[in-house]
Structure formats: structure tokens, C-alpha cells
Amino acid sequence: MANALANETSPYLLQHKDNPVDWRPWGPDALAAARERDVPLLISIGYSACHWCHVMERESFEDPQTAALMNERFVCIKVDREERPDVDAIYMDAVQAMTGHGGWPLNAFATPEQVPFYAGTYFPPQPRHGLPSWRQVLEAISDAWRARRDEILAQNDRIVAHLSAGARLAPSGAMVDPGLLDDAVDSLRMAADPVNGGFGSAPKFPQASVIELLLRRGEQTVALDALRAMARGGIHDQLGGGFSRYTVDAAWVVPHFEKMLYDNALLARAYLHGWQVSGDPLLRQVCEDTLDWALREMRGPEGGFHSALDADSEGVEGKFYVWSLAELRSALGDDELYDVAVAWYGATVAGNFEGLNILVRAGSASAAEPPELPEIRRRLLAARSTRVRPGLDDKRLTSWNALMIAALAEAGAVLERDDYLDAARGTASFLLDSLATSDGRLLRSWKDGRATLPGYLEDHAYALEALLTLYEATFEERWFTAARALADATIAHFADAEHGGFFMTADDHEQLVARRKDLEDTPIPSGNSAAAFGLLRLARLTGSADYEREAERVIALLHPLAAGHAMAFAHLLAAIDFQLGEVHEVAIVGDRAAAKPLERVVRAKLRPHVVLAGGTGEGDRDAEASVVPLLEGRHAVGGKPAAYVCERFACRAPVTDPDALAELLG
Incomplete structure (x- = not known):
């Protein structure tokens, strides 16, 4: 019973x-x-x-x-x-x-x-x-x-x-020391594993927020070493794409095989940024493989993404993913393909996991993929597809779906993948249509047509960041409008008027033994860090001091903790980097198709101190009717699309030439 x-x-x-x-x-x-x-x-x-x-x-x-x-x-x-x-x-x-x-x-x-x-x-x-x-x-x-x-x-x-x-923590009153960012990078450099890449020892977690902080601060070596090491290891599904949650060893070989939506959303974006700063095609490939895996295996028909794949199938951990040599030979059916596969994936008689092989990218990191590899992957995936699949957690969580929206939107814009942009639009529509409440807030979870449980701070903060990213990727103002409404609701119901920052639960949430604040960025960004970052970006698009003030109250509360614990506050430190940096507000107006070369300049590099607004193709009519304050009063120049580069809404003369825009942005 x-x-x-x-x-x-x-x-x-x-x-x-x-x-x-x-x-x-x-x-x-x-x-x-x-x-x-x-x-x-x-x-x-x-x-x-x-x-x-x-x-x-x-x-x-x-x-x-x-x-x-x-x-x-x-x-x-x-x-x-x-x-x-x-x-x-x-x-x-x-x-x-x-x-x-x-x-x-x-x-x-x-x-x-x-x-x-x-x-x-x-x-x-x-x-x-x-x-x-x-x-x-x-x-x-x-x-x-x-x-x-x-x-x-x-x-x-x-x-x-x-x-x-944590909820009683009060701001110290001390100003943010810009040197804390350099100190954080130094401490992370010291914590890096110089042999295997990444940070710490076994068990080893990806630390996407730390990698992102290092990339935005210009510390490429440690960040790229981590990305490349994970890409070659068993934590990365070499056949189907996507990442497991962590490895039980320090060398990224033996994963705990569960795949979580949040890890893959965060890592896809980190790999995109790694490719932008390095040009390494491996990093772009991993970004796309990860998003393609999510679209193929984790997306529901209504547009939302499932939460996780189990580590086990048939009651055995990793059974779906590992191979004996006999299984490889049977699946490939060709001696030449078998020999290439065994060498490329490092398969041996002894294996590397309970006598079986977790496939890794063996050999030199710079080795080119053999021409036979696409056919090898096709055959092995076909054989793997006949196995009993791991269990699927098919609930859709608002916050994790928001992370995937942001990854798909940015990758879609940078890589000019319309399928990613369409998927991001679809998931955002799903959240706003199926998980929004009548007062502008979000619910937490959806399954089988039922949306349940009040949303938490992270649901609202991640969705704020995601909707802004989707707006910047598409210039469709419905996403900006939704982001601004969500920001207002978050401040109204989650903000701590006394000490600053945001509570994990809303003011009308069920009363528990304690009302907490989510502070640390492990394993994913905290609601407070995400809210601060989203509000800072929104402030630069709107000119609103209110949004900036709420973000600064988060930073005032937490920066003393972040100063000595960079690993635990990496996303907050990224928000501080944005707050203290020389942020460019870029407005692109004019015919959308003709303005594409200007957009490409902005998206060609990792530009962590840029917010971007633009019209959808109606020229000056966009600027006149726009709900985005950064676009107000911006017009095409001589019939040509133009880019305005501003700082706190004080703009330089508009430029129409992509090279001139590149020079302004540096």
C-alpha cells in the first residue's frame, strides 16, 4: 500500500x-x-x-x-x-x-x-x-x-x-577594496591543481563560477587548463556530450555519473567564454556538444528542461556509460575503427573503473581528432542507445531552467545558432506562461502540467539574469519588460530592508525554524550573488539608481566574507568586478540585418564589462517607442545602423563602422 x-x-x-x-x-x-x-x-x-x-x-x-x-x-x-x-x-x-x-x-x-x-x-x-x-x-x-x-x-x-x-549578518561599513579582486585571483591561482587542472583534490568538482571569474579577470592559464582537462576526462561524456557532477579522483577520470542540468548550463557558458578568449576549437566544440546534449536528452515537449539523469541504471552505477573491449569491438564491427577507438579513448583490458572503461580523450592534448572519429561516435552511440537508460528526474525547476536559458541565449547569439536562440525563447516562454503567479513572481517546480511550491530567491534572481541575457541576444523587448517586472517583485518580497541583501524565501513564505540567506556560490551561484549581478546589469540598461542601490547593499553585506574566500564567493566577486569596472553601455540602432556587423564586434570577444541594447529591425521607430531607456533618443546615422558607446548614459559620438566600434570597446 x-x-x-x-x-x-x-x-x-x-x-x-x-x-x-x-x-x-x-x-x-x-x-x-x-x-x-x-x-x-x-x-x-x-x-x-x-x-x-x-x-x-x-x-x-x-x-x-x-x-x-x-x-x-x-x-x-x-x-x-x-x-x-x-x-x-x-x-x-x-x-x-x-x-x-x-x-x-x-x-x-x-x-x-x-x-x-x-x-x-x-x-x-x-x-x-x-x-x-x-x-x-x-x-x-x-x-x-x-x-x-x-x-x-x-x-x-x-x-x-x-x-x-547568516540572516543576522550586518554590513561592516567598510568600502570595497578594489585590491580584493587581485587577491582573489592570486588565491585561486595558488589553489589550482598544476598537474590535473581544476582546483583541489578528490572528489573534484567543476567550479564553473571560479573559472568564469578568472576569465573575466584575464587569468587565462588556470581557467583554460581546467576547461581543457575536464573536456578530456571521464567527467565529460565523450560520446553523448554533457558533464557528470564530479569525479571521485583528482584527474577527472572517474565520475559520479549523475548529470545535473545546472552543471551543464554553467559549464556550457564557461566553455563558450573560454573559446572567446582562446579561439581553441575544442572549447567551442564542448560548448556545443553540451547544449546539443541538453536539447536532445533533457528538454520536454513544452520547452522546459528536466532536472537530472541518474548515476545508476539497472541498479549499477555508471553501467550505461562504461565499456569492455569486447563491447567496443562488437559495437564498431571493424578492426580499423576498433584500433582507432581504443587508442583515442584510452581503453585497456584492465579498464579504469571496476574492470571496465570510462572513455576519455587519451594522448596529447593537442592531438587532432582522427578522421574516423565521427563514425566511431555514431556507432558507439547507436550501441549505447540500446542499453537501459539511467533514471530521469523530469521535474522542471525554475532556477535551473533559467541557467539553461542564459547559456542557450548567449551561445546562440555568439555562435549565430538560431536553434539555440529558439530554444531559449521557448524555455523563457514556458517559465513565464506556466510558472508565473498573478503577482509577478515565479513558482519553483513543474511536472506533468502542475506547477507547485513558491519560488525562492534563486528562481527569481537566475531568471532575472537569464531574461536580460535573452534580451541582449535577441533585442526582443518582451524579455526586458519581464526582467524588469521580476526585479521589482524580487526587491518587494525578498529584500532585507534592515541589513541589506536578500532572504532565500519571500516575506509571505511558510514560516520555518529559521529564515535564511543564501550566501555562498557553491555549487552554483547564490541567490544573493545572482540578484546583485542581475540588478547591476539592469541598472546599466535603465539608468535606475534603485536597482544599483539594492545590488550594492548585497555587496556591502558580503564583500568582507568574499575577500578571504574566493572559491566560495566567485559569482559575487564577478559582480564586484562588474560594479568596479569601466562598464560600457552599447546601444545599436538601425536595420537589424544591416547592423549585424556591429553586433558581431560586440560578441566577438568576451566583454564582461558591456551591456547591450538594440532594436529589432524597425530602425528609428524602435528607438522612439522602446521600453529600454538605453535606446531612448538613439537613431541611425545617415540611414546607416549606428552604435552608441556610453558610460552611465553619457555617450560618445555614434559610430557606423565596425572597426571604429572595436576601437572604442578595446
């Missing part, structure tokens, strides 16, 4: 609907049941592509005796961390404070008032490797609740204060 999760839309929650555990979704009914029964909450948090979440389900949550113990002693709540990042953030803070580490599955025990008093991650069914069994944990927590409840409750105020600490 199914439990209460059967009525949910989250694929992760639905995976647990047939467990004998009496799981409930997070909500007032579950909280009320804990109060009525006077038992603790057991809050188990994960996501559909989480390998160890599946393991713990098989070992413990499907076991009738273990489930009976859980049901008797606790009110058991299942949370999809991707749908409820607010709940996840609270209990992740708790587990990190209590144990010094975190991860998923996350299992927290809390009072009926939601205050956590014990938390951990994965627990095995029997004691091993120094970990108690899950049943031992259940017994111990239950005994403590009965015998030492006063002691547990006495900690409530201290724990709540800890969980709320």
Missing part, C-alpha cells in the same frame, strides 16, 4: 511511495502529527540522482522491520532537496555544525517545532567502517527523546540562533 508520497509530483518522493515507511511530504500535516504524537521528526532529504540515497532506501527504508521502528518512534518526512532548498539548507547547516561534514542522504532528527538535535548522512544497515547501523541510530535517538528531553529542548535557542546567524 502506498504512503502519503503517492500524491506528490517529485520523482524523488515518488521513488519512496511504496516503502513500508509511513513517509509524509514536508508540510503542516506532518508537523501537526509530530506535535499530537509528541514524537520527534525524522527528516530524510535527498534527490533522485543521488546514488547513496538509493542505497539507503534498498538497505533500510524497504526493510519492513526497520520501517516499523521508524513509524513507531517518529513522524517520518521525505524531502526532495531540489524542490525544497529552504528545508534542505536548514538541516544541512545542522549536520555540518554537528559532524563537520555534509552530503546526501541527509537524515536529521528534530523536535516537533522543527529544531534539529541530531543529524547525519548515510547510515548502513549493520555497523561498519566506524558507523553505527541505522537501527542503532533510531533506537538511540528514541531513547534520548524519552530520557533526556529537557536536555535536548534546552539547546533549542542556541541551535536556532546558529541557523539564523
Whole structure:
């Protein structure tokens, strides 16, 4: 008999609907049941592509005796961390404070008032490797609740204060030191892995925001080394495109095979920028392969993108992606192709993952692709397509879709790929049509025609950045209008009028044990960093001091933290770089087709200190009727398209020659 999760839309929650555990979704009914029964909450948090979440389900949550113990002693709540990042953030803070580490599955025990008093991650069914069994944990927590409840409750105020600490952070009053950007680059250069590329040791994550910061600050070597190393490694799906979430080794070879939409959106954009600064065709190829993979495998018919592909298929991690030599030979059916494939992909009898081969780009980084490679890929992909595919998390998350809109829009404009631009338009329309509320805000999640849950700061902040990027790519003013309305709604409902910055949840959100602020840019940009960056860009397109002021309040609050923790605040540092930099506001007016050479000048290089406005092809009528303030009063010159280069709306004489525009932009 199914439990209460059967009525949910989250694929992760639905995976647990047939467990004998009496799981409930997070909500007032579950909280009320804990109060009525006077038992603790057991809050188990994960996501559909989480390998160890599946393991713990098989070992413990499907076991009738273990489930009976859980049901008797606790009110058991299942949370999809991707749908409820607010709940996840609270209990992740708790587990990190209590144990010094975190991860998923996350299992927290809390009072009926939601205050956590014990938390951990994965627990095995029997004691091993120094970990108690899950049943031992259940017994111990239950005994403590009965015998030492006063002691547990006495900690409530201290724990709540800890969980709320970030939201109580106040600005120091110190001015932003421009030197912090150079210091950040120096620290990131020191943190780089000079042997394998990227940052840190195993497990190794892509760090797209760090790479972007380095590129915009002109530190090409470290950034390009990281991009090239990942492109050659097993973290990059050498056949189908796209990236896994991280590798378990330092050399980018053995991935944890789950593929997340957010990683691929961020990395596609980083590879585009890497190509713009280097001209390396490998980086452009990886950008396009990644976006092509997303369009092929992750896009739903309504225009939204699915969230993730599982690491497992047929219950085995990575089975869909790895190869024995016999499988390669069978799929290729040609000795010459087999020999080329084995050499190019570094395949061996021993393999590099449990006796099988994860395909990598072996050999010299500068080696040219063999002419046989397209046919090899075609045949291997055809063979792989017959395998059982990994599980798909097909919910559409607003924030992650916004990241993909931005990647598709910018790549479409720079690479002149109309299919990317059309896809970006389609996804933006999907968000605004299917996930917008009557008061101009966004919902969080969509699946099977149902949009659910109020949107968080990151949903609104990422969408603001995405809509501005789509406007700059297409000059279609509907996206600018939507971005400005979204910015106004974000400020109205998420801003902290007392200390500055933005709360993770809106002012009318469900009341949790703490109202937090999302501060750090790991693994993806924080809502605060994204809001600051988006508002700074919007201010340069509108001339509005109000947008700039709200962005500066974020920076005033967080720059002292960013100064010593560049890895954790890379997107915020990019916003600071934009704030302090010499930003050019470029307005291009006149016939759109005739103005294309001027556009190409702007898009030919990575120009992190440029915002771009333009007409859609109606010449001076665009400028007269435009809702974009930067276009007001700008006209073609002598019947020719013209570019105006401005700083804070003070413009130089317009130019009609692309070379002259290039000289102005540098």
C-alpha cells in the first residue's frame, strides 16, 4: 500500500511511495502529527540522482522491520532537496555544525517545532567502517527523546540562533577594496591543481563560477587548463556530450555519473567564454556538444528542461556509460575503427573503473581528432542507445531552467545558432506562461502540467539574469519588460530592508525554524550573488539608481566574507568586478540585418564589462517607442545602423563602422 508520497509530483518522493515507511511530504500535516504524537521528526532529504540515497532506501527504508521502528518512534518526512532548498539548507547547516561534514542522504532528527538535535548522512544497515547501523541510530535517538528531553529542548535557542546567524549578518561599513579582486585571483591561482587542472583534490568538482571569474579577470592559464582537462576526462561524456557532477579522483577520470542540468548550463557558458578568449576549437566544440546534449536528452515537449539523469541504471552505477573491449569491438564491427577507438579513448583490458572503461580523450592534448572519429561516435552511440537508460528526474525547476536559458541565449547569439536562440525563447516562454503567479513572481517546480511550491530567491534572481541575457541576444523587448517586472517583485518580497541583501524565501513564505540567506556560490551561484549581478546589469540598461542601490547593499553585506574566500564567493566577486569596472553601455540602432556587423564586434570577444541594447529591425521607430531607456533618443546615422558607446548614459559620438566600434570597446 502506498504512503502519503503517492500524491506528490517529485520523482524523488515518488521513488519512496511504496516503502513500508509511513513517509509524509514536508508540510503542516506532518508537523501537526509530530506535535499530537509528541514524537520527534525524522527528516530524510535527498534527490533522485543521488546514488547513496538509493542505497539507503534498498538497505533500510524497504526493510519492513526497520520501517516499523521508524513509524513507531517518529513522524517520518521525505524531502526532495531540489524542490525544497529552504528545508534542505536548514538541516544541512545542522549536520555540518554537528559532524563537520555534509552530503546526501541527509537524515536529521528534530523536535516537533522543527529544531534539529541530531543529524547525519548515510547510515548502513549493520555497523561498519566506524558507523553505527541505522537501527542503532533510531533506537538511540528514541531513547534520548524519552530520557533526556529537557536536555535536548534546552539547546533549542542556541541551535536556532546558529541557523539564523547568516540572516543576522550586518554590513561592516567598510568600502570595497578594489585590491580584493587581485587577491582573489592570486588565491585561486595558488589553489589550482598544476598537474590535473581544476582546483583541489578528490572528489573534484567543476567550479564553473571560479573559472568564469578568472576569465573575466584575464587569468587565462588556470581557467583554460581546467576547461581543457575536464573536456578530456571521464567527467565529460565523450560520446553523448554533457558533464557528470564530479569525479571521485583528482584527474577527472572517474565520475559520479549523475548529470545535473545546472552543471551543464554553467559549464556550457564557461566553455563558450573560454573559446572567446582562446579561439581553441575544442572549447567551442564542448560548448556545443553540451547544449546539443541538453536539447536532445533533457528538454520536454513544452520547452522546459528536466532536472537530472541518474548515476545508476539497472541498479549499477555508471553501467550505461562504461565499456569492455569486447563491447567496443562488437559495437564498431571493424578492426580499423576498433584500433582507432581504443587508442583515442584510452581503453585497456584492465579498464579504469571496476574492470571496465570510462572513455576519455587519451594522448596529447593537442592531438587532432582522427578522421574516423565521427563514425566511431555514431556507432558507439547507436550501441549505447540500446542499453537501459539511467533514471530521469523530469521535474522542471525554475532556477535551473533559467541557467539553461542564459547559456542557450548567449551561445546562440555568439555562435549565430538560431536553434539555440529558439530554444531559449521557448524555455523563457514556458517559465513565464506556466510558472508565473498573478503577482509577478515565479513558482519553483513543474511536472506533468502542475506547477507547485513558491519560488525562492534563486528562481527569481537566475531568471532575472537569464531574461536580460535573452534580451541582449535577441533585442526582443518582451524579455526586458519581464526582467524588469521580476526585479521589482524580487526587491518587494525578498529584500532585507534592515541589513541589506536578500532572504532565500519571500516575506509571505511558510514560516520555518529559521529564515535564511543564501550566501555562498557553491555549487552554483547564490541567490544573493545572482540578484546583485542581475540588478547591476539592469541598472546599466535603465539608468535606475534603485536597482544599483539594492545590488550594492548585497555587496556591502558580503564583500568582507568574499575577500578571504574566493572559491566560495566567485559569482559575487564577478559582480564586484562588474560594479568596479569601466562598464560600457552599447546601444545599436538601425536595420537589424544591416547592423549585424556591429553586433558581431560586440560578441566577438568576451566583454564582461558591456551591456547591450538594440532594436529589432524597425530602425528609428524602435528607438522612439522602446521600453529600454538605453535606446531612448538613439537613431541611425545617415540611414546607416549606428552604435552608441556610453558610460552611465553619457555617450560618445555614434559610430557606423565596425572597426571604429572595436576601437572604442578595446
